[in-house]
Amino acid sequence: MGRNPAFSGPRYQDIAASLLRDIARGRYPVGRLLPTEVELCERFAASRHTVRDALRIVTEKGLLVRRRGTGSVVIATAPPNVFTHSVGSEEEWMRYPTGTFRETVNTAEIAADRKLAALLKCEPGKRWFRICSVRRSSRIPEPLGWTEIYVLPAYAGVVKRSDHGTTPVHRQVEKMFGESIDRAQLEIFASHIPAKLARPLRVAAGTPALTVVRRYTGLKSGMFEVTVTIHPENRYTYSMELRPQLHAKQL
């Protein structure tokens, strides 16, 4: 029991691995209490500080809940998340290579008809401020896609800002109105180029396209922005990388 002779790293990592193994093997089932810190100190012949470091690792993996006076409760037998995807910046999430920009075509306040309401997942008749624009790259003459941005009418002021066109709209809303994003949702599906967009996108109507819908939900005003982008074939690829959760070996 206790020390693993094959393991040469820090003691607290050894102890954490041992606890992880015990939990995975069912020695401490979900709902059961782990031994107290002092008991673990005795079992592993380590100081309380070292044991706490080990418990911190197990807790960060999401297998424990620890409370004063109560103890450490096992809440899972294995780390729950298999893959994670972290996005560093809005640009990265938008997946638009740097050097692209939006070119506003027109703006208007509109009411959602039934079709638009379905796309935006809002009730029909809801009023939105719509910004229609073309996304371009400095490298190629054809536009990358057609973007329709719908924001709550109260937030229409964003178009007046000077950095409009280069900064993501939801960031502008965050700064100007103190909204904070609670969650963002992404949907991607196949579509075809509508007749209206054939000319601005320089592509034949009815040809294959990729539609990307992004919905931003804030804490203050709920869903405050929806972006719909239509990309003609061969002009845009959504790409993403997932990694198994490393679970914090020290870097």
Place this chain on the structure above:
Amino acid sequence: MGRNPAFSGPRYQDIAASLLRDIARGRYPVGRLLPTEVELCERFAASRHTVRDALRIVTEKGLLVRRRGTGSVVIATAPPNVFTHSVGSEEEWMRYPTGTFRETVNTAEIAADRKLAALLKCEPGKRWFRICSVRRSSRIPEPLGWTEIYVLPAYAGVVKRSDHGTTPVHRQVEKMFGESIDRAQLEIFASHIPAKLARPLRVAAGTPALTVVRRYTGLKSGMFEVTVTIHPENRYTYSMELRPQLHAKQL
């Protein structure tokens, strides 16, 4: 300098907040070294342990890199990760609602021609074991899409397993051959239905489609599986939700 009288929480959180503020305000620009632990102990009149707890918080937020002998280097002025996406299971990542299954049409060992090599991001001539199949749902008669799975010829044994068709192939490879996934990459772009697939997918050739490419890279044998799926319009939507990283207030 030092203690913030308005803050009543633990000392290490107070110190962490102070450091965070200093970094955000540019007192320690990116690339600069933070004061050493001992210096911070003096400035905040705290023990090294407490200061280290504070530095751990700042490090976990991704603003610092710490190395023995060197010190703590500032690598960002604000937490870099804005959104995270965690995927709990393969099914969730695949985004196929439960109740769908794969129906194998044919299998063969092939060599990648130039076009396929570009899609798979491998060298032309590389040999792959290809599994062609149709993904169906029990609810609707039309297939959801056409899937071509390419695995290394050494792993061709996966098709013989009984749970083939319901279990993701990369999971089977993990179990059967002890491969462990290092990273997974996803690409989504617009395409059109090839003439060959018009009949099996029950849709007209040339109509819009969504192509999803998934690449799995393992620790042992590098990229060991690539899956290419073609979905006709209106039969499949890729959906994902991102949330702002909570940054570990204590739970």
Place this chain on the structure above:
DNA sequence: CTTCAGCATTTGTTCGGACATAGTTTAAGC
């Protein structure tokens, strides 16, 4: 001038101790 050994610096690991705080249990008092 280059190379390498040795030293100083800085963070990493581990020990031992003390008190604070939050939950739980027990016991006293009505």
Place this chain on the structure above:
DNA sequence: GCTTAAACTATGTCCGAACAAATGCTGAAG
């Protein structure tokens, strides 16, 4: 018997100290 206060338990916070390990610098040897 119920309510409330005290005691107990377990984790949280904080201190002081020592040594280990990685890095960078300096000076001596070739």
